Amino acid sequence: MEPYEDPRLPVEDRVTDLLARMTPEEKAGLLCHGRMLAGDRGPYRSGAELIGERHINHFAMMQVPSPGEMARWNNHVQDLAAATRLGIPVTLSSDPRHGVVSNPATAHTGGGFSPGPEPIGLAATDDPDLVEEFARAVAGELRAVGIRLALHPMADLATEPRWARISGTFGEDADRAGRMLAAYVRGMQGDSLASGVACMTKHFPGHGPQADGEDSHFARGKWQAFSGNNLEQHLKPFEAALGAGTAQMMTCYSIPGGSGLPEVGASFSREAITGLLRERLGFDGVVCSDFNVLTGLDIPGLGELPPRNWGVEHLSLTEQLLKLLDAGVDQLGGETRTALLTDAVRDGSVTEDRIDASARRILRDKFRLGLFEDPYVDPEAAEALVGSPATRELGRRAQRRSLVRLTPRRGALNRIPASPAVYVENVDPAVAACYGRVVDRPEEADLAVVRLQAPYEQRESPLERHFHSGSLEFPPEEIRRLEALCATVPTAVDVFLDRPAVLTGLSSAAALLTGSFGAYDDLVLDVVFGRRDAEGVLPFDLPSSMAEVEASFGDVPFSMPNPLFRCGRRAGG
Incomplete structure (x- = not known):
């Protein structure tokens, strides 16, 4: 047994030992977070190639057909990983799967998982204990099929009513959103990551103030409008998630116009990641870029998305990569071109010490999750646990409480x-x-x-x-x-x-x-x-007219002077 394989040793000792054994190619694979479909269906490269040849061992799962099949697929990719030189296990991640909104770019339904309300509905319950209980059940279902990293929750504030992703937030009130986020993170991660699912809270430093509500998955929505000079309010929910111990953070695509930050997407902003997140807020966990900021994505039947490299489109691909790393990004969401990283190390554009700093953070979470001890799951147990009557009833209770x-x-x-x-x-x-x-x-x-x-x-x-x-x-x-x-x-x-x-x-x-x-x-x-x-409380203001929406500040909560119904309204009050 090598030291990194010994569960009796401290995590930092195991990380140091494994890192010293890794080649530049293996480290590059660690810094990429690809996509995968159970069964190697669709446009994504096969698990055998990505794991065995490119050394990638983080994958976001797309559509999942059933709990049993997903569990068997987890075991298959873990077998592929075990056959590699160092046997580094795979970390499978997922966008939300326990709501009712299905969007191939942001969330999934089906697969037998127990649906609750959307996150905005969890906020409407105004009950952190219920949110924590539901998140614990969500984590149990994800763990059962092998998913150990949640690409959620969203800590963004719903301050621009037209924004397309409000249903994934915890509302307009920063204090309530912070309470609900903290409860969600506690429920997902449990007493330790070994018994829970790691959270990648997103989209730092806040996705809510989208100009005219347009989303930054698309070029028309690349800009935010901090017309009320209110960045500080948008940091509050992230601080609550950090206080609850969120393991990881994902950055925002958008250019934060008027915020005082540089006019580039957050993944390329040293001021946002190193200055705000690491130095001011004290976060030393993994920072992952939102997906495909360097490379476009072709989604079958839905078309091609260009890279969301907003604000740095004029730079070469290598220059964009270097700007990401200089900003403080550890992992490249959606990217599988490991040669970009190894070439940058070979030509001296990036030091191996810089790669090691990110690799250390990423490995630390793999060890904390217990994946080196046992990455396998039981397909029969997954079929029995996921969508069980008790968990479905909990989801129904959360839905009922959100009305x-x-x-x-x-x-x-x-x-x-x-x-x-x-x-x-x-x-x-x-x-x-x-x-x-x-x-x-x-x-x-x-x-x-x-x-x-x-x-x-x-x-x-x-x-x-x-x-x-x-x-x-x-x-x-x-x-x-x-x-x-x-x-x-x-x-x-x-x-x-x-x-x-x-x-x-x-x-x-x-x-x-x-x-x-x-x-x-x-x-x-x-x-x-x-x-x-x-019993629910309204988690945002409801406008009386579009004229009022258009006259409000998209980054300032409750900036509509005469909404039809105010945030916090309960039972017709």
């Missing part, structure tokens, strides 16, 4: 007959049939229940369609249709608030208005039929 009642119950909704006739839109009729007789026409109904998606503008590119952007107002013809429905029959309206929709017309027309953040139909119907009240 927000925005207006009081009005009129006939306080006097629902014992066997009502119910008209529904965007509600499963089979579920609604458990509450009354489902009818086809509003005129035949005692009440109507309508579930809506917060409005957005359809974009042209297939991938950008997954990022809900643009106006937060429903089209006038849709408002007229809904007002006519409400005039015909008492109507309960629930809106999925993945962004803060303008609900001014609906708030006065509907007999009941609720907000949801990922919840099953029956949980919403329980509220409509008075079996339960909605």
Whole structure:
């Protein structure tokens, strides 16, 4: 047994021993964090090539077909890793898998995992204990299939209402977001990383203030607008995550215009990573760039994304790499071209000591996770644990607790007959049939229940369609249709608030208005039929108009002077 293989030795001693044995090529592989599909399907290079030839041992898992198959795939890639010269185990990572929003660039659903609400819904519960309990269950399911690094949570503040990724945040209030983030990190990582899942909190130093709400996955969204000079507020949730011990950090694509930081994406900013994160906030863990800042990505059926090298497009690829390393990045998200690193070391552009500093941080987490002791999982146990009745019920409880009642119950909704006739839109009729007789026409109904998606503008590119952007107002013809429905029959309206929709017309027309953040139909119907009240708190301001949104400061919480509903609103209060 070599010293680095001896679990009795301190982690730092094991890291030092292993690092001294590694070649430049093996270190370069350690600094790359690729993508992988279970079964080597799709455009990504095979695990055998990436692990055996390029020495890469960090992979973000994309779509996962089932818990058992994912567990077997983990064991397969660990066998490939064990056959390499030093036997360095693979760390598998993943974007969120326990919500209801599926976006091939940011989050996944399916695979048998137990869904709760979106993170913004966890914030709406206003219950750190519940958030920690749910995160612990999430970690248990991820561990069962071999995923030991979570590419979440998002510590970004929802200060720009038009931004497409608000559902992945913990809201607009920095203090509440910090409490929920800390609870989430504690639940995910457990008492020690050996019994938990490491968190890579993102997107430092804050992704929320996107100019006009456009997302920086795309060139039109490369700029942020710190028009209120409020960078400090956006650092608060990251400080809370650091206080809870988050293992790793991911940087932001965006150029922080008006923040006082250099006008380059955070991955290329020494002032952001070394100055703010390391020196001021004291973080010495792994810093990973957001994915594909150097290399573009082709997503099957959705098209090609160019590199998100915002602010340094004029530099050569080698110059961009050197700027990343000088900024303080340890690991290159989405990159598999290890030769970029080895060539830079050979020609003297980068010292091996600089590579070693990052390799040390990365190895430290592999040892802390216990992967050198046992990287394998039990496929049968994974099938039994993932999506178990107990965990699914916990997810349902979190969904139920996240529902927000925005207006009081009005009129006939306080006097629902014992066997009502119910008209529904965007509600499963089979579920609604458990509450009354489902009818086809509003005129035949005692009440109507309508579930809506917060409005957005359809974009042209297939991938950008997954990022809900643009106006937060429903089209006038849709408002007229809904007002006519409400005039015909008492109507309960629930809106999925993945962004803060303008609900001014609906708030006065509907007999009941609720907000949801990922919840099953029956949980919403329980509220409509008075079996339960909605307990959640609104995690952001809801604007009264788009004019108010456009006049507000996108980096300043609560900068709309006259919102329709204020953040913190609970049960129609």
